[in-house]
Amino acid sequence: MEMDEKKALLEIEDLKVSFFTPVGEVKAVNGISYSLGYNEVMGIVGESGSGKSVEAYSIIGLLQNPGKVVGGTIKFEGENVLDYTEEQMRQFRGNKVSMIFQNPMTCLNPVYTVGNQLIEALMCHDKGYTRKAARKRAIEMLELVGINNAEKRIDQYPHEFSGGMRQRAMIAMALICEPKLLIADEPTTALDVTIQAQILELMKDLQKKKNTSIIFITHNLGVVAEICDRVSVMYAGHIIEQGDVDDVFYNPQHPYTRGLLSSTPRMDEVTKERLVPIEGTPIDLLNPPKGCNFGPRCKDCMKICLREKPPFVEVGEGHYSACWLHFKKQSGKEDAEA
Amino acid sequence: MSSEQNPLIKVENLRKYFPVKGTNPLQKKKYVQAVESVSFNIYRGETLGIVGESGCGKTTLGRTILRLYEPTSGKIIYDGAPIYDSEKKIAVKMLPYRRKMQIIFQDPSASLDPRMTVGEIVGEALDIHKLYSSKKERSERINELLDKVGLNTEHANRFPPEFSGGQQQRVGIARALAVDPEFIVCDEPISALDVSIQSQVVNMLEDLQAENHLTYLFIAHDISVVRHISNRIGVMYLGQMVELADSYELCSKPVHPYTRTLLSAVPLPDPIKSRSRQRILLEGEIPSPLNPPSGCRFHTRCPYATDRCREECPELREQSPGHFVACHL
Numbered sequence: 001m002e003m004d005e006k007k008a009l010l011e012i013e014d015l016k017v018s019f020f021t022p023v024g025e026v027k028a029v030n031g032i033s034y035s036l037g038y039n040e041v042m043g044i045v046g047e048s049g050s051g052k053s054v055e056a057y058s059i060i061g062l063l064q065n066p067g068k069v070v071g072g073t074i075k076f077e078g079e080n081v082l083d084y085t086e087e088q089m090r091q092f093r094g095n096k097v098s099m100i101f102q103n104p105m106t107c108l109n110p111v112y113t114v115g116n117q118l119i120e121a122l123m124c125h126d127k128g129y130t131r132k133a134a135r136k137r138a139i140e141m142l143e144l145v146g147i148n149n150a151e152k153r154i155d156q157y158p159h160e161f162s163g164g165m166r167q168r169a170m171i172a173m174a175l176i177c178e179p180k181l182l183i184a185d186e187p188t189t190a191l192d193v194t195i196q197a198q199i200l201e202l203m204k205d206l207q208k209k210k211n212t213s214i215i216f217i218t219h220n221l222g223v224v225a226e227i228c229d230r231v232s233v234m235y236a237g238h239i240i241e242q243g244d245v246d247d248v249f250y251n252p253q254h255p256y257t258r259g260l261l262s263s264t265p266r267m268d269e270v271t272k273e274r275l276v277p278i279e280g281t282p283i284d285l286l287n288p289p290k291g292c293n294f295g296p297r298c299k300d301c302m303k304i305c306l307r308e309k310p311p312f313v314e315v316g317e318g319h320y321s322a323c324w325l326h327f328k329k330q331s332g333k334e335d336a337e338a
Numbered sequence: 339m340s341s342e343q344n345p346l347i348k349v350e351n352l353r354k355y356f357p358v359k360g361t362n363p364l365q366k367k368k369y370v371q372a373v374e375s376v377s378f379n380i381y382r383g384e385t386l387g388i389v390g391e392s393g394c395g396k397t398t399l400g401r402t403i404l405r406l407y408e409p410t411s412g413k414i415i416y417d418g419a420p421i422y423d424s425e426k427k428i429a430v431k432m433l434p435y436r437r438k439m440q441i442i443f444q445d446p447s448a449s450l451d452p453r454m455t456v457g458e459i460v461g462e463a464l465d466i467h468k469l470y471s472s473k474k475e476r477s478e479r480i481n482e483l484l485d486k487v488g489l490n491t492e493h494a495n496r497f498p499p500e501f502s503g504g505q506q507q508r509v510g511i512a513r514a515l516a517v518d519p520e521f522i523v524c525d526e527p528i529s530a531l532d533v534s535i536q537s538q539v540v541n542m543l544e545d546l547q548a549e550n551h552l553t554y555l556f557i558a559h560d561i562s563v564v565r566h567i568s569n570r571i572g573v574m575y576l577g578q579m580v581e582l583a584d585s586y587e588l589c590s591k592p593v594h595p596y597t598r599t600l601l602s603a604v605p606l607p608d609p610i611k612s613r614s615r616q617r618i619l620l621e622g623e624i625p626s627p628l629n630p631p632s633g634c635r636f637h638t639r640c641p642y643a644t645d646r647c648r649e650e651c652p653e654l655r656e657q658s659p660g661h662f663v664a665c666h667l
Binding site: 047048162164165192193194195196197198200201219220221222223224225226245246249250259260261263264265266267268269272274275276277278279281282 | 391392502504505532533534535536537538540541544559561562563565566589599600601602603604605606607608609610611612617619620623
């Protein structure tokens with residue numbers, strides 16, 4: 001990875017986000033750290049409620065009440081984003097970081113034409129543009145994301161676009177100010193597989209052309225394998241495994257990652273094997289367990305797992321995992337029972 | 339599946355059109371051709387998977403077979419007896435058949451009445467078909483069903499919103515099993531669930547099938563899941579069946595250009611394989627079923643389309659034993 005040579009684009013240190021609900025504090029993100037290099041694609045996988053979207057929303061400052069960042073830092077090119085004033089945040093958002101959302105229909109304004117929304121994004125951030133030049137640039141952007149007949153399409157409303165087209169328009173909107181970081185929150189989940197394939201190809205292509213870093217949030221392991229360089233697996237507010245895609249997919253270290261991989265049916269399996277599911281259900285974040293969050297569902301659960309949280313340790317080059325099993329392998333004593 | 343065997347369900351030229359509301363009364367009435375001339379058999383004890391993109395008519399097909407939607411025309415034969423035949427004007431009363439044919443819906447929270455307890459939901463089917471002689475028998479049966487789908491018996495007194503998505507889907511499955519059916523339409527039963535819960539439900543469906551000799555029509559858009567659970571797979575495009583074959587044959591030797599595209603679009607959870615493989619990307623989007631293309635419905639996006647494809651609609655022919663394809667090439 002490049003990130004060692006250059007400074008990292010984004011550094012997150014011990015980020016904690018909580019939701020203060022009437023029934024108690026929900027620690028949606030509970031102390032995660034990672035860094036993202038220039039020109040790198042990081043995948044974040046996890047089930048619903050694992051905190052993957054919340055973490056991304058806090059980077060771009062879109063957390064909604066009752067959510068609050070309660071600890072940690074988010075450094076973007078060395079500056080702590082959490083210290084920004086609202087005005088600085090406005091400049092930061094869209095210009096340096098932008099986001100693509102899951103459902104393009106609810107994220108585009110139905111009463112403005114697609115062109116208007118593109119031009120607005122551009123003129124908000126770059127005062128140098130005249131309306132005419134901005135329109136030209138918007139048409140270029142639409143062409144870049146593969147919308148045919150862009151000159152006509154630009155004056156249409158979102159409802160005149162199909163699902164895949166809308167997602168393309170969203171991508172155009174996100175990239176029009178040439179941000180350094182793009183956060184994609186389940187951008188293909190609402191789409192059909194053939195359209196998903198088109199959008200993934202487009203994103204790979206644009207990433208190469210524009211050298212944008214991407215944080216790609218998804219629950220689909222196949223999509224991660226396709227597009228990401230590195231991957232973080234989240235469970236109940238923690239990153240439990242992180243590493244290069246190849247390491248994580250071919251040599252998964254955490255029982256949860258292994259469980260996810262073995263419970264997914266694969267197109268390339270030769271014999272029909274029974275799926276190995278992860279038993280139980282995700283934990284209740286209002287009453288998290290004392291020890292490892294995955295402990296209650298883990299096949300290899302030991303005594304210590306229920307008592308203490310496991311530390312996040314390096315298990316291979318650039319490959320991290322949080323599990324007590326790694327200590328068992330090293331020392332081979334205590335906690336072998338149960 | 340041997341073709342000499344008697345099919346449990348035989349569907350012939352089934353059509354379902356939905357009229358479009360709000361069209362000008364002076365103009366010709368418009369219809370969405372959701373299912374257009376679909377014919378196939380489902381054999382006892384098998385799982386037939388149906389895949390296709392959204393809007394291809396797979397859910398409509400499932401519901402029309404159960405006559406939750408009244409078919410527009412065609413024939414449905416259940417175990418040798420016609421339950422619908424538009425030519426002979428047969429449309430039997432469905433109540434006795436509801437004991438044999440059931441459905442599991444996609445969205446568990448939307449398909450369970452939030453104001454009924456789980457016991458009432460599961461027991462309602464028993465009430466309608468009068469499947470018990472005493473109150474005690476009724477509650478025993480409910481407990482037995484909940485146990486079967488991996489829920490506790492005390493869950494019977496709780497309400498659906500108190501459960502997680504996976505548990506709600508289990509309630510939906512228990513309700514379908516209540517009448518001891520032979521045939522269940524599984525309409526995207528797992529797509530609303532989390533990845534780690536999906537495999538639990540898939541395994542449970544497989545176990546229940548083996549225990550109760552069930553026949554499934556398994557509808558889903560996730561091809562890897564359908565391939566895993568099904569014996570045979572049918573691929574639908576714009577209301578028509580374009581290919582139907584044994585599931586491994588279909589995935590390893592797809593014939594129809596649409597099937598090939600669909601398969602190559604499925605992301606593989608394997609970084610090296612997914613980097614190296616060639617993908618067939620389709621141009622454009624699915625045409626509107628209001629105004630489907632002439633001839634082969636796929637010709638507008640097919641890279642191999644010829645003049646014949648534009649004019650003549652290909653029929654579903656048996657290309658090799660058990661492998662049906664609708665393509666001129």
